[in-house]
Amino acid sequence: MQYMCLIYSTEGTGPQPGTDDWGPFMQGYMDFTQQVKDEGKFIAGDALQPVATATTLAIRDGKTETVDGPFAETKEQLGGYYLLDCVYLDEALKYDAMIPTAEHGRIEVRPIIVFDA
Amino acid sequence: MPAQPPVDSGATIERLIREDWGRILAALARGLGDLQLAEDSLQDAIETAMLHWRRNGLPRAPDAWLLTTARRRAIDQIRRRANLAAKLPDLAYLSALEAADAADAAAPDGVAGPVPDKRLEMIFTCCHPALEEKTRIALTLRTLGGLTTEEIAAAFLDKPGAMGQRLTRAKTKIAKAGIPYKIPEPEDLGERLDGVMRVIYLIFNEGYRANAGDALTRVELSDEAIRLARIMVGLLPKEAELRGLLALLLLHDARRHTREDGSGGFVPLEHQDRKRWDRGRIGEGRSALIGLPLNGPYQIQAAISAQHVAAAAWADTDWPAISRLYAQLEQHEPNPVVRINRAVALTYTGDLAAASALLGKVAGAGGIETYQPFYVARSLLWRRQGNRAKAMADLDRAIELTRSPPERRFLIAKRTDLLRN
Numbered sequence: 001m002q003y004m005c006l007i008y009s010t011e012g013t014g015p016q017p018g019t020d021d022w023g024p025f026m027q028g029y030m031d032f033t034q035q036v037k038d039e040g041k042f043i044a045g046d047a048l049q050p051v052a053t054a055t056t057l058a059i060r061d062g063k064t065e066t067v068d069g070p071f072a073e074t075k076e077q078l079g080g081y082y083l084l085d086c087v088y089l090d091e092a093l094k095y096d097a098m099i100p101t102a103e104h105g106r107i108e109v110r111p112i113i114v115f116d117a
Numbered sequence: 118m119p120a121q122p123p124v125d126s127g128a129t130i131e132r133l134i135r136e137d138w139g140r141i142l143a144a145l146a147r148g149l150g151d152l153q154l155a156e157d158s159l160q161d162a163i164e165t166a167m168l169h170w171r172r173n174g175l176p177r178a179p180d181a182w183l184l185t186t187a188r189r190r191a192i193d194q195i196r197r198r199a200n201l202a203a204k205l206p207d208l209a210y211l212s213a214l215e216a217a218d219a220a221d222a223a224a225p226d227g228v229a230g231p232v233p234d235k236r237l238e239m240i241f242t243c244c245h246p247a248l249e250e251k252t253r254i255a256l257t258l259r260t261l262g263g264l265t266t267e268e269i270a271a272a273f274l275d276k277p278g279a280m281g282q283r284l285t286r287a288k289t290k291i292a293k294a295g296i297p298y299k300i301p302e303p304e305d306l307g308e309r310l311d312g313v314m315r316v317i318y319l320i321f322n323e324g325y326r327a328n329a330g331d332a333l334t335r336v337e338l339s340d341e342a343i344r345l346a347r348i349m350v351g352l353l354p355k356e357a358e359l360r361g362l363l364a365l366l367l368l369h370d371a372r373r374h375t376r377e378d379g380s381g382g383f384v385p386l387e388h389q390d391r392k393r394w395d396r397g398r399i400g401e402g403r404s405a406l407i408g409l410p411l412n413g414p415y416q417i418q419a420a421i422s423a424q425h426v427a428a429a430a431w432a433d434t435d436w437p438a439i440s441r442l443y444a445q446l447e448q449h450e451p452n453p454v455v456r457i458n459r460a461v462a463l464t465y466t467g468d469l470a471a472a473s474a475l476l477g478k479v480a481g482a483g484g485i486e487t488y489q490p491f492y493v494a495r496s497l498l499w500r501r502q503g504n505r506a507k508a509m510a511d512l513d514r515a516i517e518l519t520r521s522p523p524e525r526r527f528l529i530a531k532r533t534d535l536l537r538n
């Protein structure tokens with residue numbers, strides 16, 4: 001199964017660029033990415049620009065409405081994701097526990113729907 | 118399996134089905150990978166069985182008969198679905214199922230051999246940490262225990278509709294999120310088993326904390342928890358904590374009938390009629406404890422309970438042994454609840470200084486000002502120390518914090534006693 005692992009945290013919390021914690025934190029991400037690639041679990045993964053760059057779109061009554069900002073103003077914001085190929089939820093949760101942001105943020109795991117051709 | 122005598126009563130069939138429900142459902146669900154479909158198919162098979170068996174007597178192996186019949190129902194269902202929306206995964210299921218069914222058909226009387234026992238896989242699925250705790254309990258009762266949605270709703274004082282939705286959501290999540298039907302990896306087994314034991318313990322507690330109005334359903338929950346614990350011990354006989362849990366439930370349950378007087382009043386251990394304790398339960402509980410290393414909280418709590426039931430009278434209670442066991446329990450669970458119990462045991466041994474030191478430590482804990490057992494324990498200690506005024510103040514506070522009417526009456530009686538002596 002494919003699992004979308006959404007990485008949420010409050011922007012400005014956790015290790016920040018220019019601090020001593022930043023290097024090991026980024027190294028943690030590089031190591032994790034390498035590990036899921038080596039173990040054949042990695043499908044995709046990216047970091048997102050801060051939530052200030054978000055635009056939300058909806059079509060209502062045939063008109064496109066755009067809103068400056070994320071869909072919901074919450075403290076914790078989506079900051080990045082991994083798309084992993086795991087046998088079961090248990091395996092996906094095991095990998096998610098290795099994502100560095102799990103230490104101060106949260107990871108939401110959602111299975112991907114696979115549509116048949 | 119030996120030949121079964123013909124059945125004349127539906128009750129026999131129902132009991133048989135109830136006993137086999139968890140095992141058949143587990144085998145079916147694992148094959149199907151779809152708990153809802155498994156349940157619906159088994160329910161259908163049972164309805165068919167009720168008709169057939171009452172007329173023709175029991176088949177050679179009723180459980181295998183049910184599994185085969187349920188599997189055929191499932192095949193029909195999947196075929197129907199596949200016709201509607203040529204779904205590939207369903208077709209893959211179907212060929213696996215049809216192979217299993219062909220094997221059944223090749224057997225001498227057209228039914229499968231012994232039903233494989235997949236209940237362990239199933240209970241780990243039902244108690245998966247990705248499900249909410251209440252859902253884990255409900256699902257375990259439904260799948261392993263074979264309780265109906267209505268019975269589970271009644272146990273939780275929920276509406277059947279709401280409980281039905283909760284169960285449906287859980288089954289959907291298991292299927293869609295890929296919660297596996299498998300025994301956890303060895304490195305996760307300990308933690309996951311803790312989760313399963315907690316579910317069984319909570320089921321028991323629901324039953325044990327009997328309230329007058331709903332006593333009946335709750336009593337059945339205690340029995341159900343004991344049944345589940347027995348099944349688990351049978352499946353994992355080397356797990357000491359599991360045996361400790363079973364012993365704990367049996368020893369608690371042995372005293373159940375004596376915790377209440379005829380009019381719904383609460384009877385504390387001190388005043389319980391020990392002759393009415395269930396000797397069968399006590400014997401089974403104590404033998405489950407034999408040879409255990411007492412290296413986990415369930416085992417130690419069971420050992421404490423075993424000390425209580427070993428005393429012929431309240432005055433014969435071996436408090437030094439009990440306070441040592443509580444000290445051991447505190448190593449595993451260093452929380453105020455355990456410390457308060459240990460302080461009470463120490464008070465009864467006469468070591469008032471140690472009890473006082475322990476309660477002093479607890480007094481600083483957050484939320485203690487509304488924790489009734491703390492005031493009951495401290496009141497007892499004050500009384501032993503001869504400080505009647507402080508004993509009275511703590512008892513009053515305890516009464517103020519008690520919501521259950523029988524327990525309130527018990528404490529008020531204690532207060533009257535304190536005033537007199």
